[in-house]
Every structure is written in C-alpha cells, then in structure tokens.
Amino acid sequence: MTEQNLREALADLVQTGFRSLHTDVPASLTVAEYRSILDEFGFTPAPGYFAGDFHIADKQAAIVEQAKAHAGTLAALGVHSTFVAGNIDMARFANPAVGDNASAERTKQMAETLALLADAGFSEGVRFALHPHIAMIVETEEETRGVLDMTAGSHLGFGPDTGHLLWAGMVPERIIADYADRLVAVHLKDVDPNGFRQTLRYEDDYITAIGTRHIWSEPGRGIVNFDAVFDALPAGFDGWFVVEVDVPNLPTPLESSRASYEFLASHPYFAGATA
Template sequence: MTLARRTAINPLPWILGDGGYRLDRAALGEAMTALSAIGYTHFTIELPTEMRPEEYGTLLAEHSLAPAPGYFSAPFHERNRHRKAVEAIKRHAHAHLELGVDSAFIAADLLPERMARPALGAGHDADRTLVVAEGLAAAAEAAAAEGVRYGLHPHVGSAVEIEQEVRAVLDSTAGSALWFGPDTGHLRWAGALPEKLVADYADRVLNVHLKDVDAEAADGARQRQEDYRTATGDSKVWTEPGRGAIDFDAVLAALPAAFDGWFVIEVDVPNIGTPAQSSAASLEFLRQHPYFRATAGDSE
C-alpha cells in the first residue's frame, strides 16, 4: 500500500540488546530483511564505522529499501568540543548526500546524571543550555553549507531534555540553520505536550520521529526511580505508535498544511511481540491513519 507521506523506520530493535549497541552488517541485514518483508520502503541511515556510504546503499538496494534521515549527536554541552563536532557533522552530512538524503536529526549527547534520573531535567543549568544551543547552531550552519539540513531532536537523558530546554535552544537559535526535529515520545516522557511544541515552532519542523509512550509504565518507572535503560528496557516506557499516550491526531494537525518532511517510526524496545511484530504494528498504524493514507487517485 502506498502511503501519502514520506515514512521510514529506525531499526533499533535489532541493534539494541542485552549485549549493548550492535551496529554491524549482520544486524543491519537481519533488520532490512524483516522490515522489507513487512512492507517498509525506507530505512534510517546509520553506518557502522567500517562501512562506506556506497556499501550501505548497496545493502539497502539488495533489500529493496531506500535511505532516510539519520541522527547525529555530539557533546555540545562542552564548548571546547564544538569545533570537533562541526568537523564530525560535515562527515555525517557528506554520507547523507552520497546516499541522496538532504536532512537529518541532531541532538546533544546523553549525560550520566540524566540517564540515572531520566525525564526530570536533573541538574538543569540555563547557562549550559545556551552553550548547547551555540554548538548545535554552529554544527547546523556547517552542515547546511554542505547541503544538509539538521533538526533539533530533544532526547530524554540528554542536555536538551525538558520543555524549558527545548524552547531555550530553539528561541536562542532563531534565524540560524538549526531546524526542529521533534521526537513525540521523548517530548511526552519528559513532560511536554508534543502537539504544543510542534504548533509553536511549526515553521521550523523539518522531520518527525513518531514514538509513543506508555504513560503507566513511565509513571511506574519514575516512582521506582529507574534509570533510563531500566525504564526503557525492562519497564518498556516506549510503545508502538497509537498504543500509548501521544495524541497523534493533534500532533499531525499542528504541522503546516504543506509539510513535506519525513516521519520516522521509532520503537527502541518492542512493547508487543518480536521486533518484526512491533514494526508491523507500527506500519499498520500509518496505513490506518487518515493523515498517511494515500488518496483515491494514488496507486496502491
């Protein structure tokens, strides 16, 4: 079934596991085989260190898949590391361009104290947030000069976690090359209403991560003072789109009428069944939602 919007999936359920972060050709091949069979057509760019963009593109093509926007992060909370981040994002942008993709998500690195106490804004520091904003803007400007746009991706556990920080970064970088790449799940878990932020910064929304939150699981994890990995891995804070607390109707209605960015499904740890079953449920959400359904004149 043809969808009316540009949609993709991040294969995190195949990459994240008890053994840590497994990003290699074998894991990617398993994910691509399963996701192509389910009906996905586009796949998030994330290259293993040993794989060149052309090899990645070939692997995608072998599975009848095409590339979609990836994700870049750096320690933007440390001003003395901004220069290295700028050089790193240029390489990231070049890989995207080689694969024919001209946009991506950008985030601040995860912080130990926030991973230990997620979604609470632990140790919030307004001055640090402005340093992060400065670094994000510099990196986005450098990438834009190469031909790739980057949108701010708020992430629980990072230096841009709570709504106050999201707004501070976006407000202080107004007029820069930094766009907004909201992740509905990360915003909601940290206490924000995604639809409100999308509406308030609608003219800067570049791409969207479609992620849902199991509110009961999130509340329980908070009460038990669980760290990020326990909350997401054992307590399964994340869930498939349409099964949790996100008001996707409101989020999608808040986007500009002419919005043509990407929507990337993310369910880091499946809430239901296997990675393939979880991904199939997410695709079915897209197929059933009026915003994503093809019009009668489109081919099926």
C-alpha cells in the same frame, strides 16, 4: 550496527511494508556498499542521527567538523536531513526527565554550537534538526525552547520525538505547533500508560524505564495523542516521519514493526503516502 545487523533488519522490515530505513552506515562499509545493500532489499535511506557534547566549549570546533563530515555522508546518499541530539548526561540517565544539571549558561553554549554545526551541515546540503531526548543534554521543555529560540535565524531545524516530549512533561502537539516553521522531521514513538505510571512511581533510571517497564510503545498503542500531533503539523509538511520504538513493546521487533506500519497505513493523515 554491523553489516549482518543491517541485513537482518532489512530482511524483517521488507515483510512489513516499510521501504525506508534510518541512515546508519556501518564502519565496515563504504557509502556505496551501504547503498548497494539498501538497493538489494528495495529500501531508500531516511534521515540520519548525529550526537555530541554541545555543552562543552572546548569541543565545539571538532564537533562542527564531525557534523560537516556526517552531512557529507548523508548528502552522498541523497539524504537531506538529520536528527541532532546531545550525548548522554549520566546524572539524567540515573534520574531522567527532570533536567538535572540544567543551567542557562549550558543551554546558551549548546545553542551556540548547534547553530554553528547546523550552518556547516547546510553548506553540505543537509538540514540538522534538534532532537530533544530523555537522559541526554537537551531534555526538558525549557532547554528545547531555549535552544530553538537562541538559534532563530540559523539553519537549525526541529526534529522532535513524540514519546520523549511526553515523558519530559511536554505536550507534543503544542511544542510542535509552536515551532512548526522549524519542523524538519519527526520521530513517531508512543508511551505505554502502565510503564509510564510505574516509571514515575518508582523513579526509575532510564534503562529500567525502557527495558523493564517498557515505557515505549508502538505508535497508536499508548497515550500520545497522534491525531493532535498530525493536526499541529504545518500545512503541506513534506518532511520525514521515522518510527522509532527503541525496545519493542510487542514480543518481537517484527511484530513491533508490523503494528507500527499498520497504524500509519490506517491513519487518515497518511492516506495515499508511501513509507
């Protein structure tokens, strides 16, 4: 993201009702300059996003240091949680949602690195939350549960994306309920039924699925059971909800953001909340 991208996004979002933005500090800006621009538009920073090759043992030490620096940036902005996802796996990019290249040893290595980086981040005051993602190195239910189970007792939390969970064959509300005590933040994304059917029928790669089939959709417009998702949340949950559609299903990003906000504003779960 560039400063211009940031300003354009904020100029659109300010029209929708949203007042928080996923944290992504452009390389050209200092943390103070970034916060100043958010303040200018009346926004607060929301959780960030960190990725790495957690399955490669030789990269572990460097990844942990990078994660600690990321946490330091977030802490300076007053943000105390961040999503953490693996980097892209090219075999999964071509053949998504089926767990290509999976192995017990790979999952074990990922869990070890994620536990270490989560503990490092926590020392800076930031909670890292595992974010399973299609076409990335933590993709399937087996990997998700494996990493979370192996890291029990560490500071690694859970930061699911409702759309990615469903595409990977999971029942979002079930796995959220199973790890409710680890839940830190949630990405709200829906799955378009027509796009999903075509993606499965034609065995599309990831880019075709999201760019041509428009598999993603704004919350409330697809097949994710959000009533069940919200019911599965722990009582008194006070973590972040971040709307993420990636490629809008509606004609423009502004229309997509407005529809997303309207869904949240009208849902009983969010009655009286701010966005």
